[in-house]
Amino acid sequence: MCKNVYKINFKQPIHLHFIGIGGISMSGLAEILLQEGFHISGSDSRKSPLTEKLTSLGAVIYYGQRASNIQEGTAAVVYTAAIHPDNPELKAAMEQRIPTLTRAQLLGQIMENYRQSAAVSGTHGKTTTSSMAADILLESCCDPTVSIGGILKSIDGNIRVGKSDFFLTEACEYTNSFLNFYPKYALILNIEEDHMDFFKNLAQIRRSFRQFAQNVPADGTLIINGEIENYQEITEDLACKIVTYGLTPSNSYYADNITFNTEGCGVFSLMSDGVSLGSIHMRVPGMHNVSNAVAACALALEMKLPFESARTALAHFGGTARRFEHKGDLGGIAIVDDYAHHPTEIAATLKAAESCGRNRIVCVFQPHTYTRTKAFLSEFAQALSAADLIVLADIYAAREQNTIGISSQDLQKELQNLGKECYYFPSFDEIENFLLKKCINGDLLITMGAGDIVQVGEHLLGN
16 A cells, blocks of 8 residues: 555544545444444435435534535544535535545455455456355354445445454455455456456556555455456465366366256356355346356355355345346336446346346336446447347436547447337437336346436336
């Protein structure tokens, strides 16, 4: 970690202020620190269940961001990559010479307090795999502290504060935030092009994952998907133990005898160095979740947790919010929501949907960020073409401005050129009215994207 980064002494709680405290990751870190006796304040644009929970735990929350929120006695200010330099609270902190920390820097410092720390990285699957691993830790009675990027039913949220040396978190490559982490156990699920508003190309992304791998200490373990192209570039000459996982026998841990039930959920034998440890029965669909389960098992077993705990936890694991989440049924139409926002994720999710045995797959997709949409326009079209009917919403801007002249109608043209039935509507109301007319008994309707497209399915169900 950079020497000039402000260092927190966790044995001496102070007043920390979080800009954007309502975010799923920021709220989780704030909750951990509240439990450790820190005085926490923060700001967000609006009230939410996450901010209300923090208030109930003693945090002071301001709605709206303004310089006056930085109160006297604030020892440090925490912010995310989404906060711009002209943010009034960040500017106030700078003017008052109050130390600042990024969310990732703070998370990295929190991790240092746990001897059994684990970080799950990769372009896709981090939240699901972390959630599987969290349930295995809970089944093993490890009393872990957990911070994940989704809502997990078994911990009733995205955060759990334990009293042991076990700490589990996701590790995101965006803005190289995961380079602030030095976990004893690191997991790399996959490495693909994404976040092209920050990275220049795949080679640069691979270099970042190499640096992340180098952060694992000599007495630690790196677990990597052995099907990543030339993964040895990432692992070469590392001092730590190297373990591979995947779906083929060339890996240390792999799935064998894979079958799928009528709901598309996998059943497989977990193999360790060619020896079967036993069968795993999944409750979440798709081959990608078989791979995620093998990764979670590999992590758990390398952490010396019992296989039976992994088997039991995965048999009960029903997924996390917004990961192929069944929202309800309407007139014989199954409505599912998924967070997929990258072509690889979309392809995996639609393949899982195909195995559910419905008559048609109707996909309502909301592209996420202008740069990602432009960078993967043809790849998005190819992935979405697996659906029988595609409906497009406007691009969810997130942190961006549309300075590159891209729109959902460009994606619509790509899909129509592939011969697909594809519609675009600029409002959710228009999408919902169209779906009510177009969807029929036996359809699987899946809302997809990392923005607020989930509201479409919820509105249709009257939620």
